[in-house]
Amino acid sequence: MDKDLKKLIEALEAQGFTVERTSKGHVMVYRDATLVVTFSGTASDWRAMKNGIAKARRFGFKWPPKR
Template structure:
């Protein structure tokens, strides 16, 4: 896991999101028990993190662009 992902997870937890590891190496992000998105386990797709951040912003996550 990269340092950017660690920073993101720390910020998610600070803002009340729950980060739960899955069996296949990804991490599911939930807010109030509802799944928001899944963080990628690897960066094989260059859009995966941007897509995750977009979904998190729609769920009222504050992250600088």
């Protein structure tokens, strides 16, 4: 898992999302027991992170987090 995904996971957890890691290395993000998005542990597509953030924003995720 790269450092950008780790920062994203920390921000998701801080905003009340539940994050689980599968045995295959995928990161599954839930909000109130509803699957929001699944991130690959090692995404090969440069748009994968942006598309995942867009899906999470539809569920109330604020990105980038305020400092």
